[in-house]
Each structure stands twice: as C-alpha cells, then as structure tokens.
Amino acid sequence: MNYNVIPYMLAHYSLFAAGSLLGYSSSKKTTFAVIPGIFLGILWHIPFFFNLGVTFLWIRGIEEFSLVIGGYLLGVSLHDLGWKIKTALLVLWMLGDTFLSTTLMISPALYTKVYPISQPYILGIIMFLLMNIVVVSILLEFMYKKMLSEEKEFEKKL
Numbered sequence: 001m002n003y004n005v006i007p008y009m010l011a012h013y014s015l016f017a018a019g020s021l022l023g024y025s026s027s028k029k030t031t032f033a034v035i036p037g038i039f040l041g042i043l044w045h046i047p048f049f050f051n052l053g054v055t056f057l058w059i060r061g062i063e064e065f066s067l068v069i070g071g072y073l074l075g076v077s078l079h080d081l082g083w084k085i086k087t088a089l090l091v092l093w094m095l096g097d098t099f100l101s102t103t104l105m106i107s108p109a110l111y112t113k114v115y116p117i118s119q120p121y122i123l124g125i126i127m128f129l130l131m132n133i134v135v136v137s138i139l140l141e142f143m144y145k146k147m148l149s150e151e152k153e154f155e156k157k158l
Helices: 005-025 034-043 047-055 057-078 083-106 118-157
Strands: none
Touching (some): 005 057, 034 057, 047 057, 083 118
8 A cells, every 4th residue: 555654744733733723722721631632642653653543544543533632632731831831842842853853854764664765754854844934933923922022111111
C-alpha cells in the first residue's frame, strides 16, 4: 500500500490545533487537563504508535479523535496557566518538534520505515517551517500586546 506521510502529519497539527482552539474558546477552564492533553499529543508521535495509525484505519480513527481531545484538554488549561508555564510549554514543543523534524530530515529510517525515504525528508522541512511560523506569530502578537499596554501607560502619564 502507498502511504503519504505529509498529509498524515499535517492532520496531526490541524486536529490538535482545532481541539486547542475549541478548548480555549470554551467556558470550561481547568489546570489539571494540561497533562493528559500533552500526553495524547506526544503519544501519537512515538514511532510505534505513529506507524500503527498509518497501517490500520480503525487505529487512525482513534488517533485522530484523541488528538482533538488532547488539543481540547490543552486549550481549556491555557487560561489558568501563567506565562512562565505557557512559555515552557512552547519551548518544550519547539524542542520536540525540532528533534522530530531533524530526525526526519537526517535519518528518517530511525523514525519510520512505512514511507518512501523522500517523504519524511520533505515532511521534516515542512514541520520545521510550520513550527517557526507559529512561534513568530505568537511572538509578534505578544509584542503587539506589550506595545499597546505601554502606549496606554504613556497616555495616562500625559
């Protein structure tokens, strides 16, 4: 059977992100859901489970559902987490994503043998670029909010 790893991993990103946005916008808020949410996100990127999701359609269904749930759990937790924890989670995600994308670019056979060798290489590049786009977007929004708050403080002093 011929599999394509690129849409498969992009589905991981989009499902987890969709769950996170749903959770963040919901009225429920809890700090305790962050650990199971992160666990579900990590679980499906362990090579054994990653390849199982590719090979068996019924496992893929469980995987995709649990990625949305994991994202949701993370999203409902973000309101109650301080900026230091949020920053630590962002840095840990960047480290994990960098490690995975580098592995896929340098030696994809260490991660998976299900796909043609060229696909994981391209996926590693896409993942690295996507991660950097997300991080730059977050940093730009943070800087924009900081500038607005400083502008309001400056106006109060006048």
